[in-house]
Amino acid sequence: MLDTPSNRPALPAEIARRRTFAIISHPDAGKTTLTEKFLLFGGAIQMAGQVRAKGEARRTRSDFMAMEKDRGISVSASAMSFDFMNKGTNFRFNLVDTPGHSDFSEDTYRTLTAVDAAVMVIDGAKGVESQTQKLFEVCRMRDLPILTFCNKMDRESRDVFEIIDEIQENLAIDVTPASWPIGVGRDFIGCYDILRDRLELMDRADRNKVSASIAIEGLDDPKLAEHVPAALLEKLREDLEMVRELMPPLDAELMAEGSLTPIWFGSAINSFGVKELMDGIATYGPEPQIQSAQPRNILPEETKVSGFVFKVQANMDPKHRDRVAFVRLASGHFTRGMKLTHVRSKKVMSVTNPVMFLAADRELAEEAWAGDIIGIPNHGQLRIGDTLTEGEAIRVSGIPSFAPELLQGVRAGDPMKSKHLEKALMQFAEEGAAKVFKPAIGSGFVVGVVGQLQFEVLASRIELEYGLPVRFEQSQFTSARWVNGDRQAVDKFTEANKQHIALDHDGDVVYLTRLQWDIDRVDRDYPDVRLTATKEMMV
Numbered sequence: 001m002l003d004t005p006s007n008r009p010a011l012p013a014e015i016a017r018r019r020t021f022a023i024i025s026h027p028d029a030g031k032t033t034l035t036e037k038f039l040l041f042g043g044a045i046q047m048a049g050q051v052r053a054k055g056e057a058r059r060t061r062s063d064f065m066a067m068e069k070d071r072g073i074s075v076s077a078s079a080m081s082f083d084f085m086n087k088g089t090n091f092r093f094n095l096v097d098t099p100g101h102s103d104f105s106e107d108t109y110r111t112l113t114a115v116d117a118a119v120m121v122i123d124g125a126k127g128v129e130s131q132t133q134k135l136f137e138v139c140r141m142r143d144l145p146i147l148t149f150c151n152k153m154d155r156e157s158r159d160v161f162e163i164i165d166e167i168q169e170n171l172a173i174d175v176t177p178a179s180w181p182i183g184v185g186r187d188f189i190g191c192y193d194i195l196r197d198r199l200e201l202m203d204r205a206d207r208n209k210v211s212a213s214i215a216i217e218g219l220d221d222p223k224l225a226e227h228v229p230a231a232l233l234e235k236l237r238e239d240l241e242m243v244r245e246l247m248p249p250l251d252a253e254l255m256a257e258g259s260l261t262p263i264w265f266g267s268a269i270n271s272f273g274v275k276e277l278m279d280g281i282a283t284y285g286p287e288p289q290i291q292s293a294q295p296r297n298i299l300p301e302e303t304k305v306s307g308f309v310f311k312v313q314a315n316m317d318p319k320h321r322d323r324v325a326f327v328r329l330a331s332g333h334f335t336r337g338m339k340l341t342h343v344r345s346k347k348v349m350s351v352t353n354p355v356m357f358l359a360a361d362r363e364l365a366e367e368a369w370a371g372d373i374i375g376i377p378n379h380g381q382l383r384i385g386d387t388l389t390e391g392e393a394i395r396v397s398g399i400p401s402f403a404p405e406l407l408q409g410v411r412a413g414d415p416m417k418s419k420h421l422e423k424a425l426m427q428f429a430e431e432g433a434a435k436v437f438k439p440a441i442g443s444g445f446v447v448g449v450v451g452q453l454q455f456e457v458l459a460s461r462i463e464l465e466y467g468l469p470v471r472f473e474q475s476q477f478t479s480a481r482w483v484n485g486d487r488q489a490v491d492k493f494t495e496a497n498k499q500h501i502a503l504d505h506d507g508d509v510v511y512l513t514r515l516q517w518d519i520d521r522v523d524r525d526y527p528d529v530r531l532t533a534t535k536e537m538m539v
Contacts, residue, residue: 011287011301014333018371019285020094022111024139025121026129030151034121034268035080035097041275042082042093079326079357079373086282093281094373098135106402106450107311107432109138110384113399114310114328114373116286117145119277120261121268124150124157124184128170136171139258145286146261148175149277154202154267156185160239164247164263176250177243178262178280179273183232191265191273192216192236194243195250195280199227202272252284288371291330293387293396298330300370305332305340307374308396309386312431314465323427324355324375325382330396334368340388342381343395349388353377383506384432385536403533404435404448407477407512408455411444413469421445424466429505434458437480437502437510440494446475446502446512477512481519481531489528497522508535 010016025031080095096115098108112118118139122128139146150163157163164175179191179200190201199214216223219237228236254260262280266273288300291308298306311326339348355362355375365374376382385399412421425445429436435448449455455472462470480502483490490509494501500518502510511531513519522531 012369014369015300015371016287017089018092018094018288018369019117019281020096020115020288020328020371020373021117021119021281021285022096022098022108022115023119023121024098024108024112024132024135026123026126026131029121029123029126029129029132030268031097031121034119034149034151034274035095037268037271037274038093038095038278039080039082040271041278042084079375081356081372084278084282086279089282091282092372093278094371096373106400108135109402110310110399110432112138112142112144114308114326115144116289116371117147117281119281120146120148122148122150122163122167124152124163124265125155127158127163127166133170136173143258145255145258145284146173147255147277147280147285148261148263149268149273150263150265151268153181153184153191153265154188154204154270154272160184160265161242167261167263173258174248174254174260176248176260176262177265178250179264179266179276180236180240180243181265182228182236187232188267189228189232191276192240193276194240199224200273200276201227202267202270204270250284255284256286288330288369291396292398293330293394296394298394298396300331302331303333304390304392305334305338306330306387306389306392306394306396307334308388308399309382309384310399312382312384313375314427314431322377323380323430324377325386327374327376327382327388329368329370329372329374331370332390333370334365334372334374336364336366338390341391343387343389343393344383345381347381349381351376351388380427380430383430397536399536401432401435401535402450403480403482405450405479406452406455407437407446407448407475407480408472409444409475410447410470410472413471417468418443420466420468421462421470424462424468426505428458428461433461435480436505437512439512440498440501440503446477446480447472448480476514478514479512479519481511481513481533482535483509483511483529484532485526485529489526493522493526493529 023031023035082093084091084093096111098111122132160181167175178195179193181188181191183189193200197216197218199216201212214223219240224233250262251260255262264273264277264280268274291298307327307329309325309327312323314323336354337350337352339350341348354365356365357375362375368374387394387396412418425436428434434454437446439446459470459472462468483493494509500512502512504510519531522529
């Protein structure tokens, strides 16, 4: 939610120029393509799909895992930082690329705790799809401002008014067009920039080229007729007359509250409409915001550094068995080599090798400010939900963990490698890629995920990163719940239900079951114990 205190001083310039946001969409709406074009216009890459090389040619995409390449979906949230010039100000964009598959929604949820706004990508032919709706609801829970990009306008798409109506009805948010498409499909030639009275023309011949932009003196300007065919121009004038009569103007305050979303139209694959969207993020996107924490909230302008871990990624570099914690800085000015307190363990750690990310590439971060996302390489000390400060015992709140919807047993192809399997599973559990439960009875593990694809991803990664073929198999359990209550009540419950009890990778007690009847029985017979489908990762 956006800051509200009116008596706060202006943010320091370095913090005020930060824009930290995520992209949300249904699979195949064009999120990864849009991400690449952001990097292109931010100067981070020379052509979409290829990062500016440093000494050697490097493959680069925001989707950098082998399985992501094969399937064409994003399954791990990458954080990318790059600069973008707008109206004389050099903005720092911190883009968090969320998983684009519904099976990875928990990772996406955690990612959205680390950003100040979201860009919602919609396919012009399909409108609001199921995954978009789910992700939008998460944004709404966090009161995140949303900017919308309607993609693929160069293909056959639905009526624009119909798309806007669907967004308003399905998502219960007001929509105001920031641009308006001229033609659709093969007849699509560009957009009218409503905010700046400009004609933006698409170049189909060069997909990496910024569109031609022509200043227009209103819809009666004769220059329009020089570039827009008569039939399309007549329809444009009719449409914009209706827009001005029926739709609200862009109100920055309403957008900040999350009750109004501006919408841009374009074609990410043709680089069209992307720069206008980026201008919108710079102009209307929020600065770094107040962070919810206990026992007090954290203000971005505080001089002391604080931050929290929202993601852990193992084995980002296949050549090194490493683990990187993605940390969103909530306040202060961080410099490399700083000593920070790990609040959960109360230990002080020197952050000597922090990194910033560009897709699969990383470079040392000499400094960072509130709003930035840095990576801290570590050997397992940092977990999702951890808070780092310059000494104060503050704990960032609101990072959830959800009970899995699918449970399976797992076996190593080589029974002699069970210790290796345990190490791999624990590493992925700390990443948040899966839930791993160790039953109180028996020697195996039960792995829990949100969707079937995650089992395939885990099997693929365990084999690729640990050289260990594994197979997942049916489990006797179908659901898991965390056990809450005072110590004595939980111990008594655990002793009486050992065949259902397991520990998660944090050592918290979990109740595994096959039937809803079992959960109802616990509620009835053990009033001092609560079974919950979520736990907050605030440590």
